[in-house]
Amino acid sequence: MMKINVTVNDEQLEMEVGYDEFLVEALRRYGFNSVKRGCDTGCCGLCTIWINDQPTLSCSSLAVRANNQKITTIEGLQEEATDFAKVLVKEGAEQCGFCSPGFIMTILAMKRELKNPTEEEIIHYLTGNLCRCTGYLGQLRAVKKYMGVV
Structure with missing residues (x-):
């Protein structure tokens, strides 16, 4: 496990994530339940969030790569x-x-x-x-x- 710092919906957050954990899992664990798990293959769009204002499939983005990034969910x-x-x-x-x-x-x-x-x-x-x-x-x-x- 490692700690990352992210800004989620304009709030600073320190998250503890696994090295192989996908962002969808970490966000849901931290209470962002609007981020849905669907296909886990990047094909359905259910897990779409924004990273630095760009739509991103969180089921195919490693959580560690979100370190020091701006994340936006529908909330x-x-x-x-x-x-x-x-x-x-x-x-x-x-x-x-x-x-x-x-x-x-x-x-x-x-x-x-x-x-x-x-x-x-x-x-x-x-x-x-x-x-x-x-x-x-x-x-x-x-x-x-x-x-x-x-």
């Missing part, structure tokens, strides 16, 4: 997340909610990165975010509405 973006969640619900695209934190983290990162994206760019950005409940069309409608794409 640190409540206002933005709520704004998008309202659009998602209004479009009838919210289902069980298990994938929502990772999906929303990806959407919020996309909104910061892409200005006036095309539908194709949105679909490309969302590749790797899996949802077992929806057919994705409602989610795409909600994303386009949130992004201001008609």
Whole structure:
């Protein structure tokens, strides 16, 4: 075990992590339960967080590599997340909610990165975010509405 220092949602935190422990495990152990475990292969997007404001799959990132980094989970973006969640619900695209934190983290990162994206760019950005409940069309409608794409 080793100690790392991270900033999680703008708060300094010293974490004790294993040398081979993935960030998803450490974050959940420290109470950040919005970070979900899904596939453990980097394919589903459930574990998406931001490291230094970049979307990152925490199931394929070693916790030791997060030392001295800025980590953001959905708990640190409540206002933005709520704004998008309202659009998602209004479009009838919210289902069980298990994938929502990772999906929303990806959407919020996309909104910061892409200005006036095309539908194709949105679909490309969302590749790797899996949802077992929806057919994705409602989610795409909600994303386009949130992004201001008609």
